[in-house]
Amino acid sequence: MDKLVIQGGIPLNGEVRISGAKNAALPILCAGLLTEAPLKLGNVPDLHDIATMLKLLEHMGIKVSRDGQNQLTLDASDIHTHEAPYDMVKTMRASILVLGPLLARFGHARVSLPGGCAIGSRPVDLHIKGLQAMGAEIHIEHGYIEAKVDKLKGARIFMDLVTVTGTENLMMAATLAEGTTILENAAKEPEVVDLAECLIKMGAQIEGAGSDVITIKGVSSLGAAQHDVVCDRIEAGTYLVAAAMTGGNIRLQHVRAELLDAVIDKLRETGATVTHDDNSISVSSVGVLQGKGNLRSVSVRTAPHPAFPTDMQAQFMALNTVADAVATVTETIFENRFMHVQEMQRLGANIEVEGNTAIIRGTEFLEGATVMATDLRASASLVLAALVARGETVIERIYHLDRGYERLEDKLTQLGARIQRVK
Ligand code: EPZ
Numbered sequence: 001m002d003k004l005v006i007q008g009g010i011p012l013n014g015e016v017r018i019s020g021a022k023n024a025a026l027p028i029l030c031a032g033l034l035t036e037a038p039l040k041l042g043n044v045p046d047l048h049d050i051a052t053m054l055k056l057l058e059h060m061g062i063k064v065s066r067d068g069q070n071q072l073t074l075d076a077s078d079i080h081t082h083e084a085p086y087d088m089v090k091t092m093r094a095s096i097l098v099l100g101p102l103l104a105r106f107g108h109a110r111v112s113l114p115g116g117c118a119i120g121s122r123p124v125d126l127h128i129k130g131l132q133a134m135g136a137e138i139h140i141e142h143g144y145i146e147a148k149v150d151k152l153k154g155a156r157i158f159m160d161l162v163t164v165t166g167t168e169n170l171m172m173a174a175t176l177a178e179g180t181t182i183l184e185n186a187a188k189e190p191e192v193v194d195l196a197e198c199l200i201k202m203g204a205q206i207e208g209a210g211s212d213v214i215t216i217k218g219v220s221s222l223g224a225a226q227h228d229v230v231c232d233r234i235e236a237g238t239y240l241v242a243a244a245m246t247g248g249n250i251r252l253q254h255v256r257a258e259l260l261d262a263v264i265d266k267l268r269e270t271g272a273t274v275t276h277d278d279n280s281i282s283v284s285s286v287g288v289l290q291g292k293g294n295l296r297s298v299s300v301r302t303a304p305h306p307a308f309p310t311d312m313q314a315q316f317m318a319l320n321t322v323a324d325a326v327a328t329v330t331e332t333i334f335e336n337r338f339m340h341v342q343e344m345q346r347l348g349a350n351i352e353v354e355g356n357t358a359i360i361r362g363t364e365f366l367e368g369a370t371v372m373a374t375d376l377r378a379s380a381s382l383v384l385a386a387l388v389a390r391g392e393t394v395i396e397r398i399y400h401l402d403r404g405y406e407r408l409e410d411k412l413t414q415l416g417a418r419i420q421r422v423k
Contacts, residue, residue, distance in 0.1 A: 001396065001397055001398075001399065002398050002399065002421055002422065002423055003394050003395060003396050003398060003421070003422045004383065004386075004394070004395040004398050004401075004409065004419060004420070004421055004422075005392060005393075005394050005419070005420050005422055006368075006383065006386035006387060006389075006392070006393045006394075006395070006417070006418065006419045007368075007391070007392055007418035007419075008366070008368055008386055008387055008388050008389040008390055008391065008392075008393060009388070009389075009390060010246065010387070010416055010417055010418055011246045011247045011248040011249075011416070012242055012243050012246045012248035012249075012250050012387070012412070012415040012416055012417060013248050013249050013250060013415060013416050014250060014251075014414055014415045014416060015250065015251045015252075015253060015414075016239060016250070016252060016253070016411045016414055016415060017252075017253045017254050018231045018232055018235055018236045018239075018252050018253065018254050018255040019043070019045040019046075019047075019070075019231070019232050019235060019406040020042075020043035020044055020045040020070065020228070020229035020230070020231065020232060021045070021190075021191055021194065021229055021230050021231060021232040021233065021234075021235075022045055022047055022049055022050065022232060022403075022404050023094075023164070023189070023191040023232075023234075024190070024191035024194040024195060024229050024230045024232075025041075025044050025045060025050055025229045026049065026050070026053055026094040026097060027094075027097050027165070027168040027172070027191070027195045028041065028194070028195055028198050028227065028229060029041075029044075029050070029053050029054065029057060029074065030053070030057070030097040030098050030100075030101050030172065031101065031172055031195065031198055031199055031202065032057065032062060032074030032076050033057070033060070033062065033076050033079065033098060033101035033102060033105060034076075034101045034104060034105055034172060034175060034176060034199075034202065034222045035076065035105075035202055035221065035222040035223060035224070036075075036076060036077040037077075037202075037222070037223045037224035037225075038073050038074065038075050038224050039073065039074045039076075039198075039202070039224065039225055039227070040067070040071075040072075040073045040224075040225070040226040040227070041071070041072055041073070041074070041226075041227055041228070041229060042070065042071050042226070042227070042228035042229065043070055043228040043229040043230075043231075044070050044071065044072055044229055045070065045229070045232065045406045046070060046406050046407075047402070047403060047404060047405075047406055048399065048402045048403045049092055049094065049403045049404065052088065052091055052092045052095075053092065053094065053095070054072075055088065056084055056088045056089075056095055056098065057074070057076075057098070059081065059085070059088065060079050060080070060081050060082065060083075060084075060098070060102075061076070061078050061079040061080040061081065062074055062075065062076045062079065063075040063077075063078070079105075079106065082102045082106050082108045082109050082110060083109075083110040083111070084096075084098050084099075084109075084110070084111040084112055085112060086112040086143060086144075088112075089111065089112040089113075089114055090112070090114070092403075093114040093122060093165075094165060095111070095112075095114065096111060096114050096124050096127060096165060096169065097165055097168060097169055097172075098111060099111045099127060099131070099145065099147065099169055099173075100127070100131065100168075100169035100170060100171075100172040100173035101172050101173070102147075103131060103136055103147055103148075103149055103152060103173055104152055104172065104173045104174075104175065104176040104177065105176060107148060107149050107150060107151065107152075108147070108148045109145070109147045109148075110144055110145070110146055110147070111144065111145045111147070112143060112144050112145075113140065113143050113144065113145060119334045119336055119337045119339070119375050120334040120335045120336045120337065121335070122334075124145075124166070126159055126160060126161060126163050126166040127163075127165070127166045127169045127170070128145065129157075130155075130157045130159070130166065130169070130170040130173075130183075131147065131152075131169075131170070131173060133155040133157050134149075134152040134153055134154070134155050134157075134170075134173060134174070134177055134181065135149050135150075135151070135152055135153045135155075136148065136149040136152065137149060151177070151178050152173055152174070152176065152177035152178070152218075153177055153178050153179055154174065154177045154178060154179030154180040154181040154216075154217075154218055155181055155182075156181075156182045156184070157170060157181065157182065157183050157184065158184045158185055159183065159184065159185040159186060159187075160185075161185075162185060162186075162187050162188075162212075162304040163187060164187040164189050164191065164192060166187070167183060167186045167187040167192055167214070168187075168191075168192060168195055170183055171183065171186075171192070171195065171196065171199070171206065171209070171214060171216055172195070172199065174216035174218060175199055175202075175204040175205075175206070175216055175218065175219065175222060176218055176219065176220075176221070176222065177216075177218040178218055179217075179218055180215060180216065180217045180218065181215070181216045181218070182213065182214070182215050182216075183213070183214040183215075183216070184212065184213050185212055186208075186209075186211070186212050186213065186214045187304060187305070188210050188211060188212060188304065188305045188306065189304070189305040190210075190230055190233060190259045190305070191230065192209055192210070193209045193210040193230075194229065194230040195209075196209030196210075196214070197209075197227070198225065198227040199222070201225035201226070201227055202222040202223055202224070202225040203219060203221070203222045203223045203225075204216065204219065204222060205217040205218075205219060230256075230259075231254055231255045231256060231259070232255075233255070233256075233259040233260050233263075233309075234309065234311045234312060234377070234404075235404075235405060235406070236252050236255040236259075236260060236281065237260055237263045237309075237311075237312045237315065238312075238315050238380050238384070238405070239252055239411070239415075240252070240260075240263065240264075240267055240272075240274070240281065240283045241267070241312075241315045241316065241318070241319050241384055242383075242384050242387055242412070242415075243272075243283045243284070243285065243415075244267055244270055244272040244283060244285040244295060244319060245285075245295065245318065245319050245322060245384055245387065245388050246387050246388055247285055248284070248285070248415070248416075249282070249283070249284035249285075250282070250283060250284075250415055251280055251281070251282040252280060252281045252282075253279070253280050254279060254280070255279070255280065255281055256278070256279070257276035257281050260281070261306060262306060262307055262308040262309065263308070263309070263312055264276075264281070266298050266300055266308065266316065267283065269296065269298040270285070270295045270296050270297075270298050270319065270323065271285065271294075271295060271296045272284065272285035272295070273285065294323065294324035294362070295319060295322065295323040295324060295362075296323060296324055296325070297320050297323035297324060297325040297326055297327035297360070297362055298316065298319070298320065298323070298327055299327045299328045299329065299330075300312075300313065300316050300327075300329055300330070301329075301330040301332065302330065302331050302332050302333050303332055303333070304333070310331060310332075310333040310334060310337065311377050312377075313329055313331055313337060313377070314337070314340045314377045314378050314380065314381035315377065315380060315381050315384055316329060317329045317340065317341070317344065317351070317358060317360060317381060318340075318344065318381040318382075318384040318385045319384070320360040320362060321344055321347075321349035321350070321351065321360055321362065321363065321366060321385060322362055322363065322364075322365065322366060322385075322388050323360075323362040324362050325361075325362055326359065326360065326361050326362070327359075327360050327362075328357050328358065328359050328360070329357070329358045329360065330356055330357045330358075331356050331357075331358075332356065335356070337375075337377075337378075338353055338358055339374040339375060339378045340374065340377075340378035340381045340382060341353055341358060343371040343372060343373075343374070343378070343382055344366075344371075344381070344382070344385055346369045346370075346371050347366040347367060347368070347369050347371065347382075347385050347386075347389050347393065348363060348365070348366045348367045348369075348389075349363065349366060349385070350362075350363050365388070365389070365390050366385055366388060366389035366390065367389060367390055367391065368386065368389045368390060368391035368392045368393040369389075369393060369394075370393070370394040370395075370396065371386075371393065371394070371395055371396070372395070372396045372397050373395055373396065373397045373398055373400040373401060374397075374400065375400055376400050376401065376403050376404040376405075377404075378400075379395065379397075379398060379400040379401045380401065380404075380405065382395050383395065383401070383408070383412075383419075387412075387417060394422075398421070409421050
């Protein structure tokens, strides 16, 4: 298994381009199932999770043609199986996003239950409940979701919890249903909005994406479209924190600051200077490495968009380990998203966990050590800690990182970091 070897202590400086958003590209690839016409996509990030999703879609019969760097075209004119098998779904929960499109277009789907993952049980009961409200007959047997319906019918659906992929699954299903569907308490994440924009280009009639009430008027079929995937706000946030922690000065190209309001607010609270234009964000900070003014500790509490994103929680925990005082990090979305705490403690971080809140007391410095990645964003937070730790840090099991960060070590090297991948 690959490892990352990082020498800490170097302020990051320079420019990097932010990739397309993993969490927008994944549902948008599944939207390709909704039409027999070609769906041309740009700014598709080159990530392990994207490769996994493409493998699943090809297994069903979708033809994928790669038109160049981060460009591809999907052709779902000859789908011959409506099943998402366990061995594919178990490695990536987002596979559940084929359920809505398969039911909408073919009236049948057999999708393995995703099972839990490192950060929590992550059930899909709200996906199922919503599809049943639209008339689908669904039962679970032998670990599979067996679903069938003649024709989905529009329905008014109140989502008990804000669920990102739940909202996406039901929105896609509703595009071809008979009548109008109203999703209440819908997720407002920018990735939901990007999926809606792609579906509208395909001919779907959707209003309210980005608000908590989305109205979808079913149409008889969807057609061809071209869509560039929105930039990855979490990848961008991760680099912004890296620059703030190392006392660097970086500029991120191809990113929209308005997708990161809560994160930028919190970064400014640390004392970092954040500026932006309509397509880039710059951050500079005295950071811990200069020994001049320290980063100020900043407390965060995760919640659905537009509040502070759970996918940035681990990164801000890393920042607080070397900030000047005490901060709390409270995780309200997932029940077990503190797997990075023990690993940071190995680097000398002073963190205590009480239920879903971590209390972090900033220390003057971290010491390099060997640590292990556990889930995607936890792994990213270990890279951040390693960038400021004294000496060398080795991060094992970095396949987690490859799931969600395109060319991470290349981009960090471009910014001056001393990092290398060891087979
Ligand atoms: C999406 O996961 C993202 N993944 C996650 O990003 C992100 O952390 C999460 O949204 C929250 O923002 C993708 O978009 C592919 P949820 P999702 O359904 O949709 C509970 C990353 O690092 N719930 O919004 O699976 C659930 O257990 C990944 O890129 C139910 O109880 O998350 C959780 O506690 C990690 N029943 C809460 O809702 C359901 O039917 C929010 O989950 C669905 C969800």
